[in-house]
Amino acid sequence: MSxxxxxxxxxxxxxxxxxxxxxxxxxxxxxxxAAPLATILAYSFMADGYLTIIxxxxxxxxxxxxxxxxxxxxxxxxxxxxxxxxxDPLAQTLLVRSLGVSLMVTLVTVVLAFPVAYFxxxxxxxxxxxxxxxxxxxxxxxxxxxxxxxxxxxLGYNGVINSALMGLGIITEPITALNYNVGAIVTTxxxxxxxxxxxxxxxxxxxxxxxxxxxxxxxxxSAFNTFRRVTLPLAMPxxxxxxxxxxxxxVGDYVTPNLVGGPEGKLVANLIQLQYMKLDNYPLGSATxxxxxxxxxxxxxxxxxxxxxxxxxxx
Amino acid sequence: MKGGWFRGxxxxxxxVLYAPIILLPIFAFNDxxxxxxxxxxFTTKWFTQMLDExxxxxxxxxxxxxxxxxxxxxxxxxxLAARASTRxxxxxxxxxxxxxxxxxxxxxIIAAVSLLVVFLGIGMPLGLLTIILGHVLVCTPFSIxxxxxxxxxxxxxxxxxxxxxxxxxxxxxxxxxxxxxxPGIISSxxxxxxxxxxxxxxxxxxxxxxxxxxxxxxxxFRFPQSVPVIMALGTILVLLSITLLAIAEYFRRRGIxxxxxxxxxxxx
Numbered sequence: 001m002s003x004x005x006x007x008x009x010x011x012x013x014x015x016x017x018x019x020x021x022x023x024x025x026x027x028x029x030x031x032x033x034a035a036p037l038a039t040i041l042a043y044s045f046m047a048d049g050y051l052t053i054i055x056x057x058x059x060x061x062x063x064x065x066x067x068x069x070x071x072x073x074x075x076x077x078x079x080x081x082x083x084x085x086x087x088d089p090l091a092q093t094l095l096v097r098s099l100g101v102s103l104m105v106t107l108v109t110v111v112l113a114f115p116v117a118y119f120x121x122x123x124x125x126x127x128x129x130x131x132x133x134x135x136x137x138x139x140x141x142x143x144x145x146x147x148x149x150x151x152x153x154x155l156g157y158n159g160v161i162n163s164a165l166m167g168l169g170i171i172t173e174p175i176t177a178l179n180y181n182v183g184a185i186v187t188t189x190x191x192x193x194x195x196x197x198x199x200x201x202x203x204x205x206x207x208x209x210x211x212x213x214x215x216x217x218x219x220x221x222s223a224f225n226t227f228r229r230v231t232l233p234l235a236m237p238x239x240x241x242x243x244x245x246x247x248x249x250x251v252g253d254y255v256t257p258n259l260v261g262g263p264e265g266k267l268v269a270n271l272i273q274l275q276y277m278k279l280d281n282y283p284l285g286s287a288t289x290x291x292x293x294x295x296x297x298x299x300x301x302x303x304x305x306x307x308x309x310x311x312x313x314x315x
Numbered sequence: 316m317k318g319g320w321f322r323g324x325x326x327x328x329x330x331v332l333y334a335p336i337i338l339l340p341i342f343a344f345n346d347x348x349x350x351x352x353x354x355x356x357f358t359t360k361w362f363t364q365m366l367d368e369x370x371x372x373x374x375x376x377x378x379x380x381x382x383x384x385x386x387x388x389x390x391x392x393x394x395l396a397a398r399a400s401t402r403x404x405x406x407x408x409x410x411x412x413x414x415x416x417x418x419x420x421x422x423x424i425i426a427a428v429s430l431l432v433v434f435l436g437i438g439m440p441l442g443l444l445t446i447i448l449g450h451v452l453v454c455t456p457f458s459i460x461x462x463x464x465x466x467x468x469x470x471x472x473x474x475x476x477x478x479x480x481x482x483x484x485x486x487x488x489x490x491x492x493x494x495x496x497x498p499g500i501i502s503s504x505x506x507x508x509x510x511x512x513x514x515x516x517x518x519x520x521x522x523x524x525x526x527x528x529x530x531x532x533x534x535x536f537r538f539p540q541s542v543p544v545i546m547a548l549g550t551i552l553v554l555l556s557i558t559l560l561a562i563a564e565y566f567r568r569r570g571i572x573x574x575x576x577x578x579x580x581x582x583x
Binding site: 014015016017018019021022024025026028029030032033034035036037039040043112115116118119120122123130132134135136137138139141142143144145146147149150151153154160191194244245248249250251252253254255259269272273276277282285286289292293296 | 321322324325328329331332333334335336338339342392393395396398399400402403404405406408411414415417418419420421422423424425426428429430431432433436448449451452455459484506509510513515516520529532533536542545546549552553556557560564568
C-alpha cells in the first residue's frame with residue numbers, strides 16, 4: 001500500500017508516528033486524570049492527620065471506625081472518631097439513594113427518548129435530521145445552573161404547574177409535594193440528560209438496513225412485531241450506550257440535589273463535598289468517592305452482562 | 316399520516332426540553348422581586364441592576380479568560396488526538412483513547428475532587444490556572460468527538476499526493492490537512508468555549524477564592540432578592556450560547572461537506 005510506502009520513506013513507522021502525535025494529549029490525561037484517580041484510591045486507605053495525610057495503610061475508611069489525628073504538644077494523637085463509608089448509616093443511605101435516583105433517571109430518560117430518536121431517524125426527511133438533532137442538543141449546552149433553578153420555579157409553590165392547575169380550577173391549594181424531593185431531582189436530571197440518551201439511540205437506528213424492515217413486513221409480520229423482533233434488537237447497542245452515558249454521570253451530580261432536592265434529597269455528591277471541603281477529611285472523602293465509582297461500575301457491568309447478546313457483532 | 320403520533324410526541328418533547336429556556340426571559344423582564352406567578356409587569360431594571368455588580372464584572376472577566384484559554388488548549392490537544400486516532404494504528408490505542416475520553420462519562424465531582432487533592436498535595440495554589448486545567452480535561456473529549464468527524468472524512472489520497480510531490484509531513488499537514496479540517500477546528504473552539512463558560516463543578520472546587528460566572532450564579536441563588544438579576548444574566552448567557560452554537564453548527568456542517576463526508580447529525 002502506498003501509505004505504508006510513504007511513511008517508510010519518511011523513516012518512521014506507523015506506530016511511532018501515532019504515539020508521538022497522541023503523546024501530549026495522552027500525557028495530559030495521564031497527569032490530570034489517571035494520576036489523580038490513583039491518588040484518591042491511595043488516600044482512601046490512609047489516615048486523616050491534622051492538615052496532612054498519614055501514610056499508614058488502613059481499611060477503616062471503608063469498614064469500621066477510624067480516627068482523625070491531631071497535633072498535640074508536638075505529637076500526633078488520635079482525636080476524633082468517625083465511621084467508614086460502609087459502616088456509616090448516613091453514607092449508606094446516600095449511596096443507595098443516589099443509585100436509586102440514577103436508575104430512575106436513566107429509565108425515564110431512555111424510555112422517553114426512544115420515540116424521539118425513532119421519529120428523527122425514521123420519519124424525518126434526510127435533510128431535516130441535523131436540524132432536529134441541533135434543536136435537541138441546544139438546551140443541553142445552555143446555562144446548566146439556571147436551567148436547574150428554573151425547574152424549581154416550574155415545580156415550586158407558586159410555580160408554573162401549581163399556577164396553571166389553580167387557574168384551570170383543578171386544584172384549590174398549591175401542591176407542595178412537587179418540589180424539594182427525589183421526584184424533583186429525577187425530573188430535573190432526566191431533562192438535563194435528554195440529548196445524551198437521544199443521540200446514541202439515533203445513531204444505532206440510523207445504521208439499521210431499512211430492507212430488513214421491508215423483509216419483515218413482506219414475510220407477513222405485523223408492524224409491531226417487526227419493530228419488536230427486528231428494529232428493537234438492532235437498536236439495543238444504542239439503548240445500552242444511552243443507558244450507561246446517562247446512568248454513570250448522574251450518580252455524581254452535585255448541583256441538582258443541592259438546588260431542587262431540599263433537605264431530604266441530598267445525594268452522595270453532597271456528602272463528598274462535605275467531607276472534602278467542610279470536614280477536611282480527605283481519606284474519608286476519597287473512600288466515599290471510590291465507593292460511589294465502584295458501585296456504579298458494578299451496576300454497569302451487570303447491565304452489560306445481561307445485555308451481552310445484543311453487543312456481539314453480526315455473525 | 317406517516318409518523319403522526321411520533322411527530323406530535325416529538326414536538327411536545329421539544330417543548331418540555333425548552334420550557335426552562337422559554338421561562339427565563341419571562342422572569343428577566345418581570346417587574347417583581349419574587350420569581351413566581353402571577354407575573355407583575357414589564358421592566359428592564361434587572362438588566363440595568365446587573366451592570367453595577369462589581370463581583371459580576373470580576374466573574375465575567377475570569378470566565379472569559381478561562382474560556383478562551385480552555386478552548387485554545389483543548390482544541391490543540393483535540394487536534395493531536397483526533398488526527399492520531401483517525402490516521403494511525405498504534406499500540407494500546409484503545410486504552411489511551413479510553414483514558415482521554417473518560418471525562419465524558421466520569422462523574423464530574425470525582426474528577427474535581429481528585430484534581431483538588433493532587434493540586435493541594437503538590438502545593439499548587441488554587442486559582443484561574445487550576446480551573447483552566449480542570450476545564451481542559453472536561454473539554455478535550457468534546458473537541459476530539461467533533462474533530463474526529465472532520466479528520467475521518469479526509470481523503471487519504473490527498474495526503475499521499477502531497478508526499479509524492481515532495482512535501483514533508485509537517486508541510487502537508489499545514490498546506491493540505493489544516494485548511495480542510497479548519498471548519499471542524501472553529502466548531503471545536505466555539506463548543507469548548509461554551510462548555511467552559513458554563514462549567515460549574517471544576518470552577519467551584521478548583522477556584523479557591525476566584526469566582527467564575529457559574530460560581531457567582533450559584534452563590535446568588537442563596538439570596539432570593541438577587542434571583543431576578545440572575546434571570547437577566549441567564550437570558551444574556553443563553554442568547555450568547557445559542558449564537559455560538561449556531562455558528563459552530565454552521566462550521567461543522569461546512570467542514571463535513573468540504574471534505575466530502577456525509578452529515579450524520581449532532582455534535583456527539
